Amino acid sequence: MMMDMQCSHADKAVGFLREIGLSVDIVPGATGFIEHIAIVEGGLQVDPRAPASGLLHEAGHLATIPTRFRGYMSGSLGAGMKRAFEELDQMGLEPDDPLARAMVQCSDPEATAWAWAAGKALDIPDEKIVQDHEYEGTGAWIRKCLAARSYLGINGMSHAGFCVLRATPYRPLPVYPELAFWLQP
Numbered sequence: 001m002m003m004d005m006q007c008s009h010a011d012k013a014v015g016f017l018r019e020i021g022l023s024v025d026i027v028p029g030a031t032g033f034i035e036h037i038a039i040v041e042g043g044l045q046v047d048p049r050a051p052a053s054g055l056l057h058e059a060g061h062l063a064t065i066p067t068r069f070r071g072y073m074s075g076s077l078g079a080g081m082k083r084a085f086e087e088l089d090q091m092g093l094e095p096d097d098p099l100a101r102a103m104v105q106c107s108d109p110e111a112t113a114w115a116w117a118a119g120k121a122l123d124i125p126d127e128k129i130v131q132d133h134e135y136e137g138t139g140a141w142i143r144k145c146l147a148a149r150s151y152l153g154i155n156g157m158s159h160a161g162f163c164v165l166r167a168t169p170y171r172p173l174p175v176y177p178e179l180a181f182w183l184q185p
Contacts, residue, residue, distance in 0.1 A: 009052035009124045016122055017044070017059050020182040024059075033076045034058055042071035053131050056118050060111030063118075064160065066102045066184045098161070102184050105160035109153030114162075116146040117177040149176055160184065 005011040017024045023043030032038035036050035037058045072080035093100045119129030132139040145151040163176040
């Protein structure tokens with residue numbers, strides 16, 4: 001199903017993101033922290049020129065945020081994260097509470113690891129999931145780390161309950177890059 005995206009991989013990603021429950025609107029001229037993509041109140045506004053890599057990464061930020069806080073996220077995420085952590089502090093939860101643990105595991109490395117898992121599930125070529133010039137020119141290195149399952153964000157995804165690093169009978173979750181779920185509950 002074509003979404004009017006210039007990149008066919010981004011088009012496929014838009015369909016997937018909508019299917020898993022993220023709000024994605026095509027908005028010509030949209031831009032934010034990543035060019036052509038804006039995070040607005042827990043959803044994405046995407047210019048048709050957006051690449052799949054940026055789209056999946058920004059979606060990864062939203063996907064790894066617990067549902068109750070997702071709507072707080074706009075712009076560069078700082079204010080939304082501050083609000084979420086303030087609310088979390090007011091709850092007085094133990095550090096190992098699943099909600100507290102999930103909030104600690106929703107930073108940039110986890111967004112990158114989530115984007116890689118989504119891209120692999122969509123059969124997007126590796127170099128389109130993370131492009132060489134991205135991450136201050138370290139994209140190729142990050143791809144190698146993700147492919148070898150040695151990227152920091154994968155550990156965070158595991159601690160947040162999305163997956164495991166290796167199969168074990170004690171924690172029956174899918175092995176990364178497969179995920180048990182796409183959106184943090």
